[in-house]
Ligand SMILES: NC(=O)c1ccc[n+]([C@@H]2O[C@H](COP(=O)([O-])OP(=O)(O)OC[C@H]3O[C@@H](n4cnc5c(N)ncnc54)[C@H](O)[C@@H]3O)[C@@H](O)[C@H]2O)c1
Ligand SMILES: CC(C)(O)[C@@H](O)C(=O)O
């Protein structure tokens with residue numbers, strides 16, 4: 409572990425320099441990694457591990473779109489691609505990458521194959537932390553670990569192919585073998601992480617649910633809609649409202665924030681923009697602080713988990729979800745977005 413300074417706070421983190429791929433491969437050389445589920449994280453993690461020289465198989469229900477995708481990606485039936493049951497039987501490390509709702513359904517099946525000394529791996533603290541609702545309680549004689557990439561599985565793969573990486577957190581819930589730490593760090597490096605920071609299952613799920621409901625997705629979507637709607641109400645054209653709300657953010661300013669931080673972005677726009685943004689940021693922070701408090705409370709009380717599990721298990725959930733997404737896609741704002749994207753040179 410490298411002790412590094414993060415804004416004045418020292419943290420122990422793992423970097424690729426101190427934990428090279430060769431070391432990770434050596435630790436995992438006798439393990440068969442079974443990736444269970446081939447949705448978003450499954451492909452990213454499975455392909456990165458395979459290309460990094462680990463012994464990987466995939467388990468996915470058939471027939472399904474995800475099975476077909478696995479075949480397209482080069483996994484071969486009965487060689488490296490199996491039913492969920494067969495992959496769980498063959499795997500010494502079971503990477504449980506079904507959807508969080510799918511994990512609940514499949515737990516009775518998967519847990520049968522968790523024999524002594526195997527490793528159960530998650531990319532989310534959800535199933536374990538909320539096990540009063542999920543029923544996921546692993547046996548005491550296996551290792552239970554987590555590596556959670558901080559971003560989409562699609563980005564994990566894209567960054568790997570570009571020779572880059574996506575940061576991940578890691579955690580150990582149960583260390584039966586005494587080598588759970590080595591294994592999870594090796595897996596974290598193997599899936600293509602940038603650097604790895606340590607957490608526990610509960611902190612991972614609390615922060616992850618807060619982040620995606622907050623700035624990463626929920627708050628972002630809400631604030632973009634609010635500004636677009638305001639500009640339209642005040643008589644601005646769709647082009648003007650969309651460019652001033654979304655396009656400039658995603659195509660210019662947020663990229664600068666990613667490269668060099670918020671201060672640098674502020675320093676590289678007009679003094680007029682700078683002054684106004686520096687003043688208004690306080691108002692926006694203060695206005696949203698109570699909402700963030702409410703959000704964290706809803707996560708910590710288990711209300712978010714309960715809602716997510718209940719809705720995801722309804723038979724018509726997918727249809728209702730598609731309807732909700734269609735409404736967004738067909739709204740004036742996002743239909744404008746589709747047109748604007750087509751016009752990008
Ligand atoms: N999506 C991401 O980029 C992302 C990022 C970080 C962590 N995670 C975590 O990784 C895990 C996997 O998430 P995901 O988004 O890749 O999952 P997903 O929603 O894409 O689903 C993965 C697979 O689960 C299968 N599945 C779903 N329900 C099933 C059921 N009832 N029976 C059998 N198979 C079923 C689907 O066929 C699919 O191939 C979750 O714990 C999630 O929280 C996801
Ligand atoms: C990609 C995200 C939002 O970070 C992940 O947490 C998820 O749940 O899909």
Ligand SMILES: [Mg+2]
Nearest residue numbers: 532616617620
């Ligand atoms: Mg999440």
Ligand SMILES: [Mg+2]
Nearest residue numbers: 558559616620
């Ligand atoms: Mg996340």
